[in-house]
Amino acid sequence: MRKLGKMITLLAATTIMAVGMITTAFAADAITPTEFYYGTEAMTAPQTFSYNNSNFINGKYYQGVVVPVNVTKAGSLKVVTTATSVLKDINIEVYSDAACTNRMEYLTDLKVGSTTVEDYVSFSNAGTYYIKFDSYCYNGEDVYTNTFTVQTGFYTLDAKVIKDGETITYYRNSGEDKYVFNYTATKTGKVTVTLPYSMGSYVTFVDSGKTVCEKKWVSDLTSDSQASFAVKKGKTYKFEVTSNGTSYGKEQSFSLKETAVKAKSGAKRAKAVKIKKGKTVKGIVTAGDKKANWYKFTVKKKKPVTITLDGNVENNLKFTIYNKKGKKIDSTSYYGYKRDLKLTYSTTYGKANAGTYYIKIEKANANSNGVYSIKWK
Structure with missing residues (x-):
């Protein structure tokens, strides 16, 4: 009889713990974001999520769903949330743990009457992170159901190869984030890079391992968002880009254009x-x-x-x-x-x-x- 009593007590304690935490009943399947290279690739297909006034997620005040996101490397996650049918404002937050006790970021609320919200959150390490979508309703007294879709994409900090005429879009979480673009010239002449960012960017140009230009300032705020350098066909060069600002919820871009120059000179x-x-x-x-x-x-x-x-x-x-x-x-x-x-x-x-x-x-x-x-x- 004592053993049975201990088992009942253990089960009761487990049940109480589950109610106080995020339970697996309201956790969705994990999302693996599309990894962007150029930044123009399609995001993940819309995944539909739904919860109602009986899906308690935090005591008796909030109902919702938790969506795990698999992050494979450092970078920034783009999250687009679109309303299908939203009857209660949806709070969106990012956590580092499944129990949603260590909040990393508040994202933009999806309010009743809104269509879509777009947000970015950055990660220093690979791992599984958790996006919590929830609504306030005391004791679930209001009958409602919220249905919405989520799409994701991921901007990495990996070095990228860029070619003539291409544009690569990226997201900057910190001015110290360094983005590296490697480029092999197909023409002898001039290469011009464009970085249209009002807060300004610093461009370092490396030729044959030598730093030709270190932290050249470019900014479209001063109508000078371009920098040009001499290149020779077949040689590989490197651009390193930093800034003194963040993206503030907007992507940044790096474009490259070659211009052939018919150079003439005598060697002596x-x-x-x-x-x-x-x-x-x-x-x-x-x-x-x-x-x-x-x-x-x-x-x-x-x-x-x-x-x-x-x-x-x-x-x-x-x-x-x-x-x-x-x-x-x-x-x-x-x-x-x-x-x-x-x-x-x-x-x-x-x-x-x-x-x-x-x-x-x-x-x-x-x-x-x-x-x-x-x-x-």
């Missing part, structure tokens, strides 16, 4: 490429280059001469001009953008003497990078 003074008056010649300098770019032009009679440089440059380039005998006339640093240089060597009243002049454009330091154009008139 004797092989200098001739620039005709009024014509434009383009050039490229990358971190892997060891030789300078040489050009020459001939002034047929004494006249004012202007040399115009234009382009996108990181870590500046060194511009030097020589006369026919190899004597240095002038030297300056070129940081990009349009710049006019006046040829003043051996001038009379601002006019350059007739003769042949040589231009040398080279890296100012090991990490110099740039696409430029040069002409004279």
